[in-house]
Amino acid sequence: MEPKPRPPHCLVFPYTMQGHINPMQNFSKNLVSKGIKVTFVTTKFCLNSFQQFSDSMPVEIISDGFDDGDYASAESQEAYWSKFKRAGSETLTKLIEKLNSTGFTVDCIIYDALMSWVLDVVKSFKLVAAVFFTQSCAVDNIYYHVGKGLIEVPVENRVSVPGLPVLEPLDMPSFVQNPGAYPVALDVTADQFSDIDKVDWVLCNTFYELEEEVIQWMSKQMRFRAIGPAIPLKYLHNEITPEDDTDNGFKPETDSCMNWLNKQQDHSMVYVSFGSLAELDAGQMQELASGIKESKKPFLWVVRASEEAKLPKGFLEETSAKGMVVPWCSQVEVLAHKALGCFVTHCGWNSTLEALSFGVPMVAIPVWSDQYTNAKFVADVWKMGLKVDVDEKGAFKGEMVQHCIRQVMDGEKGKEIETNSRRWMEMAREAVKEGGSSDSSINEFVASLNQLSNS
The missing domain is CATH 3.40.50.2000 (Glycogen Phosphorylase B;)
Structure with missing residues (x-):
């Protein structure tokens, strides 16, 4: 034999x-x-x-x-x-x-x-x-053109790239918007195609x-x-029982999050997370907290231990009946939960793709790197969310966060966003099946x- x-x-x-x-x-x-x-x-x-x-x-x-x-x-x-x-x-x-x-x-x-x-x-x-x-193919294409010298940085005018919609300077990755602030990052990302x-x-x-x-x-x-x-794959196949190694030592946090989510009505709550690296300054953190609080929606907010001191004084006590703030959660499990109605996100590519795969509408607040481009596609191309407006200094207000959350979850625009979100979810699952x-x-x-x- x-x-x-x-x-x-x-x-x-x-x-x-x-x-x-x-x-x-x-x-x-x-x-x-x-x-x-x-x-x-x-x-x-x-x-x-x-x-x-x-x-x-x-x-x-x-x-x-x-x-x-x-x-x-x-x-x-x-x-x-x-x-x-x-x-x-x-x-x-x-x-x-x-x-x-x-x-x-x-x-x-x-x-x-x-x-x-x-x-x-x-x-x-x-x-x-x-x-x-x-990262997304769109972002990879931008870096490809930067590496070939076909996009002049810093970008100061509208940019037309093959396969992409016309992009404003603020739709570009931050390394391309402001290369002086990220000199090594721009070199590394552009060198990907060398x-x-x-x-x-x-x-x-x-x-x-x-x-x-x-x-x-x-x-x-x-x-x-x-x-x-x-x-x-088990999530895309509607098998949402966690794998043995999913919790990574965080089972108490996972259990508390899931128990809280199980008590919420379907599509009623807001999930807020800015990933493992993105940071807001203290002022923007307070604006975000204000927007979440004033939306009057139940919420689950992941605030890393290094960011917790930026929360407004008294916020945890004032919102304890309505929300839950944790240092970590199993994001895929949260996004797969039927209680979720909206994801306030920095639009990192993993978070964006996960939300899309579970049909979760998004409120986009990009902070750096590829997130600006991802947010552009979420709001204007895939039309499965809203992007929070910023002022001339790039800062947002709590009122705009509140407005976007309520529009996505309760407004007329939200119906179109929900329909598009479900359509993209079906396509994502079909792509894997x-x-x-x-x-x-x-x-x-x-x-x-x-x-x-x-x-």
Whole structure:
């Protein structure tokens, strides 16, 4: 009897931030479900800090040169990225050599687009190179044009980019709006496409129907494939019982949030979260709190411990009967809950894609990075939410937050938004289920790996 062919083995290497780890981990679980062996790769500091990697796949450690800290411990952002490239290249090379010598031969490396230097390591071993973009195709296209010198920064006038609507300067990512404030970030994001012609697969956490025109354009420039939405498949299949490793050590918080949500009426409450990095100053935090309070809606607000001091004095006591403020929650579980009626969000891409996948209308308050572009699409292209207006200094008022919440949940505009939200939810789920364009892209990728492994 012939020996059973070994499964293809992929190393999956996300950048060491929550918003990059989550989609790549969810994508990895999808690959594992299709028979691919996956080893997750991260840094020592990241592993010790997050401790939330899936039990369904092994984890290996490389070094970014800052094993006892992360970029915050470097003397500058330039120094961090430079040392990460040197130490990362060296230790990733040693890891591949170790795995190959111990019978766990590596066939492919799926790496975060922010770490373009990984491609040199991949090619030195003649492995399949798959770059993973964790942001929308629209934002990737903007950075592609910036990297090619086709968009002059800082952007001061309307911009026309193939596959996208005409964008105002304030619709562009903050690194492009104001590059002087983010010099290293702009270089890193623009460099994502520097050697894209040498990459075997370009994978993006989006789905075809959502960004059809820009995906078509990008696909003509590179081997671009939409593989999203990269969220836990069980939720998209209406199986919303949490996985064993979903809570990541936060079961008490998860239980308290779910118990509170279970007491609310269907589509009645507001969920507020600005992700793991976005920050508001004290004045904007107070405006947000005022808008939430004056909306008169029950709410669940995630306020990180580092941000709690910015809450208005007495806010927690005054709203205790109406709302709940927590330092963490399982966002996917909250968005999947029938009590949810509106999501006040910074419009990070993971949050946007998750809300879209569960048909949750949004109130967009972008803070930085790609969030401005995502908010533009939420409000004006996909029409599944409203964007909070800001003044000439970019600040918003509590009255506008309140107005948007009430319009989305009670106003005439809200009916159109709800209809669009449900339509996008159905498309997202169809993209992942049988025959969906996103799923077929994953199957195409898996088939190519199987062919390589068995040849």
